[in-house]
Amino acid sequence: MLKAAINTDIFKESIDVMAAMVTECRMHISPGGFSTRAVDTANVAMVSLELSAGAFSSFDATESDIGLDINKMKNIVAMMEKDDTLSLDLPEGGHKIEMSFSGYKYSIALLDVNTVRKDPNPPTINLPGKVVISGSVLYNSIKAAALVSDKIAFGIDPEKGIFYMEADGDMDHIYYELPKDDLVSFVPAEARSLFSLDYLKDLGRVMSKSDQVEIHIGMDHPVKFAFSIADGKGNVEYLLAPRIEAD
Amino acid sequence: MLKAAINTDIFKESIDVMAAMVTECRMHISPGGFSTRAVDTANVAMVSLELSAGAFSSFDATESDIGLDINKMKNIVAMMEKDDTLSLDLPEGGHKIEMSFSGYKYSIALLDVNTVRKDPNPPTINLPGKVVISGSVLYNSIKAAALVSDKIAFGIDPEKGIFYMEADGDMDHIYYELPKDDLVSFVPAEARSLFSLDYLKDLGRVMSKSDQVEIHIGMDHPVKFAFSIADGKGNVEYLLAPRIEAD
């Protein structure tokens, strides 16, 4: 059972977070809020989203799992006005969620939870380096790298005290560095890993709206991006597997 | 013969009204102004437009029928500046109309009137229910319905005193109602009919610019939309045949 109301901007932001990686997901509803974890079809990336009950203007729920068609949600949020209120209503055991806003009542069929991929276990990885930068700087670097290559390296040089991003094309090369003084936070550690820009472009677009994105990296390890949404009442993590440098 | 001048915004609006349904039309020119009636190629919808001489800044004309290529007109109005003056000049028996604006002189070939479909007789139908709503509310409902279905129902529930719009997809459902107090005008009558959204999306875009659109409906009958353009100096009617509910 769910009976809740939420600002349309926050709901839209949450759908965007998921849509950057998957087309459907299992959403866990509990008295504490919403939470979900999903991997993309190629098993290369994982998203985890937690939206606490405090992110809603009203929230009353019992434990349940629902299957959400993220593509359909994207179309519906596109119809919502900015800064409006969305009401969500799901009866106990119901197969349709009612979404109301601006006088409209949508009755949307949920996916059968059993047809949606089980949520993955979060992998245990140790990523010793950490920097915090603005999402727009991160996204600009991703777009810049995409001009010359389909891969980007993120790295930390502890001795120089810098975080860098670098892309190597067949012919061209692009390099961008941020000294620790320009970083919101800097935990130095020998780190450098290579990632597919295909994935990063989609994730970067979402992260570009965030003031502060934590980047956790290691040596040829996955990268973890962590940032908050909904004025800190929601948390997002993206995990992306590395590419082999010798490619 | 025609010698007239008109504000480019009004001329553009008139072309947009026609372009939502047809690619060519017979325009009747008389000392009283312009008028035309046309049906779409599938005979499902009809448009009627009347633009009185008062909608023009100057107007001098004798009776004549001309064949207008609406597609070509759309391209030409796209070149016009906003709030500029368009001069129209057609000699008696001429086959080209001269359109002048911003220093340009276009000489545009007219279509042979005999190759353009005769204008249809307006059908005699009795539509007992009537509401008046803003064009933007109407268009938003059409777009919302298009998310879940290819058909929309318009209806009146006289007992509840509401006008409603409803769309049923294979899985999802959307419903929107307006109580009579939210309507500019409300003539209750048992009414409900189903319409193709394909047509309504095009008509809705044009109507969205109008503050007040009259909607006339009945039970499984066509819908008639009526609204004015050119500060009331022009009148438009769209008539759209219903779809069978059992579809």
Place this chain on the structure above:
Amino acid sequence: MLKAAINTDIFKESIDVMAAMVTECRMHISPGGFSTRAVDTANVAMVSLELSAGAFSSFDATESDIGLDINKMKNIVAMMEKDDTLSLDLPEGGHKIEMSFSGYKYSIALLDVNTVRKDPNPPTINLPGKVVISGSVLYNSIKAAALVSDKIAFGIDPEKGIFYMEADGDMDHIYYELPKDDLVSFVPAEARSLFSLDYLKDLGRVMSKSDQVEIHIGMDHPVKFAFSIADGKGNVEYLLAPRIEAD
């Protein structure tokens, strides 16, 4: 060798000038600045660009020719912020140019000069008529003509004291004239030539940003457009061969 800094807007403008006609060019670098001349693949049009050292905020160079991939440059300038500074660095005999802006360092491979078409000799032609008009008026006429035809005629009627542009479609005709009093400058001479709008649309978009474009024309001769960029510190010429009027 080249070591220079330039406002990103001026660099972007220069790349746009070239991109309207070619996808690569030989750029001559000398202590006096940049210069290049190139013809399009069909040998119908020629562009010549000179950007003096004064257009740069700092400029130090020895003589050399480099091969520039204009398409790649277009993508890179799209990443630059407005009114920012671009640093260019090319070591003596180097095959890569380093482009730095907003903290990014791009290392871009140059084309082998020998694989880029030699710059053409400028043809000696005598174009007796000349008018100076605003680039936006010129571009609007080109767009207007494109509605009815794929060719446009530019002409001067010395007796009437007018410059005119005219396009003839199968059915429609468009005409635009400017009396000499509306022209910044007017050198009358019997002149009329016909040109392909395919080329002019691309050139027109670039020229539309210029306040004053010199148009030099003759009888069935090429047209030459001349205008300045970079606050007069750069000069551009476009030359376009005529089409046969009898077409």
